[in-house]
Amino acid sequence: MALLTQQPVARSGLTPTYSAAAASTTVTTGDRSFLHVKNTNGSSMTVTVTATAQVDGQPVSDLVVTVPATAGDKMIGPLTSKLFASAADGVSASITYSSTTNVTVASLTI
Template sequence: MAILSAQSMPLSGLQPTYAPAAGGGDQAPVGEKLVLHVRNGDATSKTVTIATPGTVGDLAVADAAQTIPASGSAFIPLKAAFRDPATGRASITYSAVTSVTVAVLQLP
C-alpha cells in the first residue's frame, strides 16, 4: 500500500506526476479541493473503490466506487467522509492495477 501525497496546483497550471496504482491499494489525504485523478491505460475497464468508514445510525455507509473505462480517466473528490479514523487518510483499492496510474491534486 502506497501513501500518495497531494500536488498543489498553482494558478498557472500543473503537469502532475503520476504513480502506478498499488496492488494492495493506496492511501491519500482528504479535504476540500483534493481530487484523485485516475488514468486507465489498459484495454479493459477498472473499478476504483474508496472506503467510506462512516455510519448513519446503525447502518454502514456504502463505499464509493467509480468505473474507469478502457483508455479513460476520472476525477474523484477526496472529501472528509472518506477519512479513516485510524490513519486520517482515504483508503483506495482497485479491481486491477495493470496500466493504472494515479495522482492526488490540490486545486487552487
C-alpha cells in the first residue's frame, strides 16, 4: 500500500495534486486529515476507510462512502487517529476502493 503525500491547505489557497487511485492506499491520520475522491467513471464506487478503534471491546464499523458516477466528488474525513490509525504504525489509515478506473484521490490537511 502506497502512502499518499498529505497536502496542507493554506489560507493563500491550494491547488491539490491528485493521484490515480490504486486498489488500496494509506493516508496520514489526524484531526484535520481528509481524503478527496473524484470519480469520472460511468458507475458509482465506494471508498472504505478501515476502522481500528474499539468501544467497550467492540470494533467500530469501517467508514464506507459512495462516490457518485460521472462527476462524483467527495471530501471524506476528518480521518482521526483515534478511529483509523493502523496498529502497525499508529499513524496511517488503510483505504480501499471498489473501483479505480477514472478515480483520482488527494490526501489533504487543514
